[in-house]
Amino acid sequence: QSALTQPPSASGSPGQSVTISCTGTSSDVGGYNYVSWYQQHPGKAPKLMIYEVSKRPSGVPDRFSGSKSGNTASLTVSGLQAEDEADYYCSSYAGSNHYVFGTGTKVTVL
Amino acid sequence: QVQLQESGPGLVKPSQTLSLTCTVSGGSISSGDYYWTWIRQPPGKGLEWIGYIYYSGSTYYNPSLKSRVTISLDTSKSQFSLKLSSVTAADTAVYYCASFNWNYNWFDPWGQGTLVTVSS
Numbered sequence: 001q002s003a004l005t006q007p008p009s010a011s012g013s014p015g016q017s018v019t020i021s022c023t024g025t026s027s028d029v030g031g032y033n034y035v036s037w038y039q040q041h042p043g044k045a046p047k048l049m050i051y052e053v054s055k056r057p058s059g060v061p062d063r064f065s066g067s068k069s070g071n072t073a074s075l076t077v078s079g080l081q082a083e084d085e086a087d088y089y090c091s092s093y094a095g096s097n098h099y100v101f102g103t104g105t106k107v108t109v110l
Numbered sequence: 111q112v113q114l115q116e117s118g119p120g121l122v123k124p125s126q127t128l129s130l131t132c133t134v135s136g137g138s139i140s141s142g143d144y145y146w147t148w149i150r151q152p153p154g155k156g157l158e159w160i161g162y163i164y165y166s167g168s169t170y171y172n173p174s175l176k177s178r179v180t181i182s183l184d185t186s187k188s189q190f191s192l193k194l195s196s197v198t199a200a201d202t203a204v205y206y207c208a209s210f211n212w213n214y215n216w217f218d219p220w221g222q223g224t225l226v227t228v229s230s
């Protein structure tokens with residue numbers, strides 16, 4: 001199983017929106033609605049932000065939203081804030097009780 | 111709230127076996143809601159799912175690591191463990207334990223992570 005493809009970087013000014021893509025195949029992202037997104041600040045463990053493509057866990061701001069079209073999932077952060085600057089990783093079920101993560105995207109708040 | 115904490119040697123010699131333990135607190139390791147998971151992150155790189163174990167003992171591994179990985183469960187100690195054999199420098203990484211909740215298909219929570227360096 002190959003890592004899901006994410007852009008290495010994305011950026012936006014405070015208050016703007018940024019969208020991160022996560023591209024896989026019909027065997028993972030495209031085949032199941034089991035995509036989740038994780039935020040990771042330097043030196044910290046990843047934190048769950050989105051699960052099952054577009055659902056937000058309790059405590060995650062509604063500025064974070066997720067979607068999926070075909071083999072590509074996306075995470076959008078609206079109303080960017082300084083604390084949103086972090087690395088973001090997608091994850092998808094890949095069948096047969098296996099999971100795969102994305103390559104990661106560094107989001108910079110300009 | 112479930113909490114997880116990794117422990118184990120921070121330095122392992124090449125060709126030897128890496129062994130880590132994750133202690134679960136605040137919840138039952140025998141709960142059928144969770145798969146107990148290991149994930150790693152080489153320095154400056156992305157996350158890699160290593161595998162997980164269910165309370166029944168069923169295990170599932172990343173195909174790329176399957177020949178070298180063993181995950182086991184010790185319910186009496188509320189711990190699960192990772193063994194990775196024949197390590198090389200490429201296995202140097204921060205190793206995280208996490209719980210996978212199959213009801214929501216999410217990895218949460220995670221342990222704080224522990225850096226394991228493979229070097230002679």
